[in-house]
Structure formats: C-alpha cells, structure tokens
Amino acid sequence: MAEAYSGLVAATVRSLIVYPIKSCQGISLRRVPISSTGFRWDRQWLVVNSKGRAYTQRVEPRLALVGVELPSEAFSENWKPDKSSYLVIKAPGMSDLKVPLIRPTKTVDGVSVWEWSGSAVDEGAAAAEWFTSYLGKPSRLVRFNDASEVRNVDSNYAQGYKVMFADGYPFLLVSQGSMDALNSLLKEPVPVNRFRPNILVDGCEPFMEDVWAEIRINESTFRGVKLCSRCKVPTINQETAVAGPEPMETLLTFRSDKDLRQKNKSQKGKMYFGQNMVCSDSLNKGTGKMIKVGDPVFVLRTVASANDAPA
Template sequence: MEKTDASSAAAAVADAKISSIFIYPVKSCRGISVPHAPLTPTGFRWDRQWLVVNQRGRAYTQRVEPKLALVEVNLPAEAFSEGWEPTKTSYLEIKAPGMDLLKISLCKPPKVSDGVSVWEWSGSALDEGDEASKWFTNYLGKPSRMVRFNAASETRPVDPVYAQGYSIMFSDMFPFMLASQGSLDELNKLLKEPVPMNRFRPNILVVGCEPFSEDLWTEIKISQFSFQGAYNQSRNRNCWSRAE
C-alpha cells in the first residue's frame, strides 16, 4: 500500500460513502444487512450480543466450528428503530440447513451462567436455556449452549492501548469494524478465487475511496456522529469507537 499525505487521506474520507450496514447478533453466525441501526456505547445495537459456547463455557467461532457460517439469524425489522423495546412476541430467529427454526425470546430473562469466556475475557453471561442448547448441540454435534451478554453486571473493556475507556460485548477487539469495497476488489485481483465481503464481517462497508485508504483514517463522521479509528495490525482490521 502506498502512503498518502494528510490532505489526500482527508479527501479520501470525504469521498467515501456508506453502502451497507451489517449486524451480527450471534457471534460467528451470519449477519443481517440493515438500512439503519441504533448506536450504543458497545457498538450497533444487537451486534455480537449472543455467543455459542462449549461445555466449559469457551466461545465457539468459525475458526474451529465453520458450520456456524451457515447459521442464519433474524430479528424483527422494528428492532433496528431508535427507542424500540422488545415485547412478549419479539424473538431472535435462528435457522440452519437440516434444522428446525429456533426462536429465542428477546423479553424472557435468561438465567445467569458463570465461567463464560471469549478470547482474553471471562465472566458471567445469560444462558438461553435447554431448547437453544439442544439445537446447537445437535447442529454442531458436540455439547453447546447459547448465552447472551450480561450487560447488567459485566463490562468487557477494549484494549486501552488503542481506545481507552471503551467497552464491547462479544465483538473482537472494538465496537465497530469498517472495510471498503475498493480494498476487497484490490485483494481479489491477487487471489485465484475471489472472496466475498462477508468473509471479513464488517459492520460498516464504504465505497468511493482508494483501496486501503481506510488504513490511514483516524476519525470519520457519519451523519452527526464522530468515530475514532484504531487500525489493529495484528488482526488486520480497521476498528472504530464512537467519539463522545
């Protein structure tokens, strides 16, 4: 990648436009493309709020359970409206090849489960019950449970080296992940078989900028909201926290 000066980088930010917003309610399962999404201190609402764990409470990811990539999730359309709250008839719906539909109530309070861990973090989470456990156990072929982040009692801070004072749920590293279509197009020129953008699981997809120029962005503004960037070279990701 060729470096650009500050004025060129600023111009690239100004030219970039958001083409898609993605939410991944269950970590490592398929995402949902939405036209808009409410912002929260930990990222977009509903993003990586649920997690599938093994019998020791350790997170499953696509790295070790690639079948999770085939799990589709759905939320009520109104769940992405500002100020909406779930009712008794509000569900997270989950389906996968060869499996019946699983419905998780958004209103029913799950039981607290201790000893849940994802990467460097461990703490309590909210267990979604035996039906969800049986569904994922049958699908993955090994003991599994589904848990929800326990926002009432737990905090998962981001790495203070990159963004001190921010926290996340079950996301990797930071509240938001951004990628550009130009970068993917440039990468695919080097690959024998092109890969789609969902292989990188961004929250925000932008178009209209030079390939990899987003690596240089330190601050962007979307509507009236400002975001601070932190490029994590070890994960090769452009990660963002909302600037207060």
C-alpha cells in the same frame, strides 16, 4: 495525503452489517442505531461449549451457515422487545429456533471469550439442544449480561470503550476499494462477508481506511484505533463452511506487517485488512444516533501511512 483528505467526503457507506450471534451470519441493514457497545444487537449472543468457552468459526466453521433474523423494528430508535419478539435462528437440516428477546433470568458463571470471563444470561434448554444437535457436541447459547458485566476494549488503543462478545472493538470498517484490489489478484474473487465488517464504504482508493484516524458519518465521529490483524476466518467460505488457503496466501504477499510496518521491529507475521474503530457516541451509553447506507464519510484526520497507524 493527510492534508488532501482532511474534512473532505472520501467515501460513502455502502453496507451496514450486524452480527447478533458471534461467528454466525450477519444481518444487512439500511440503517443502524449506535449503542454503548457498537451497533445495537451486535455480538450480543455467544455459543459456548460445556465449559463456557466461546465457539467461533476458527474451531467450528459450520457456525458460518447459521442464519439469524430479528424483527425489523428492532433497529428502530427506542424500540423495546415484548413477549412476541424473537431472535430466529436457522441452519441447514435444522428446524427454526425462536429465542425470546425478553431477557431470561437464569445466569451462568464462567463464560469466557479470549481474555475475558464473567457471567452471562443462559437462553435455556431448547437453544442448548438446538446447538448441541447442530454442532454435534455439548453447546449452549448465552447472552451478554450487561446488567452486571463490562468488557472493556484494550486501553492501550482506546480508553473507556466497551464491547459485548466482539473480538476486541465495537466496529470494523472495510472499503470496497480494498476488496476490489484484493480480488484483482485472486483466481477466484471472494465476497466481503469473509472479512465480517460492520461498515463497508465505497468510493475511496484501496486501503485508504488504513490511514483514517478520525472520520464522521452522519452526526457521529468514529476513530480508527487499530489496523485489524486477521485470523483464519477469511479463509472460510461463508456459504459452504469449507476453508481454503485464500485469500490469506495472497494477502500475506502485500499486507503483512513486514510489508506495511517496516519501522516496527516487532514483526510477527501478522496480516492486516480493515480498520478497528470506536465511536464517540458510545461513551454516552449510546445516543440513539443512526448511520445509514448512502451516508457520506468525511475524513477529519489521517496518519501518513499504514506504518504510522496503531496495530
């Protein structure tokens, strides 16, 4: 299998999604520039509680209903915001919130997401009041403070790469073939937004992304560094914010570490869907390179099976 796919066009980019605010809705785009931390604007903002701890859909599923908009030109090469540039935030029952894209000056300490803590830029009273009203508990909106903070990915899987407020890695890739295989087993199919990928590809066999160790899209090289173990977020309907048992119950019947990683003796009941990736361009602080919908995906290097992929 590894030999057959080496250097061949294995798939095509079907969708590209950026999530400016962690755990809120994504923005689907035709083309996206690569930055030093993933796609430009991805997970640059975070909603936190009164102690600075991250809110995510795991504990606040209503974040799924929060929509975000950025100026279309914000994804153009070398674009910089001015005083008339805003992140627009929308949610049911709420008036629109406009957050200036020009960076505010106030920083706050003690912001934390998973294992990381540091300072962040506070987006001010209006944003705090909006999210406090929407969630019904003290909340603030903060922006990653890239002027002074660095959040590195796990060096056991990738050296030198960094993210803003993403869970762990700059990119998550999922294939439509995998989605179709899963949905064929479900009584009610689920959309791909349950899995929150950055890159959705089409044209390959189900779960081929498991074995992609290195791929090329346009002029950029991506490396598969870790199978994505899934939390409860895929059980949350992104249109209603209501959680249910699926698709996790079904995935656990054929995508658990017990099924996929029989050589690994430290099985912990994890379930995998999608591949976490890094891009070599990000090591150069982002080159302004773009990938776009319709780009072919060339597979340069594979492993033999999911059992041999890092996880």
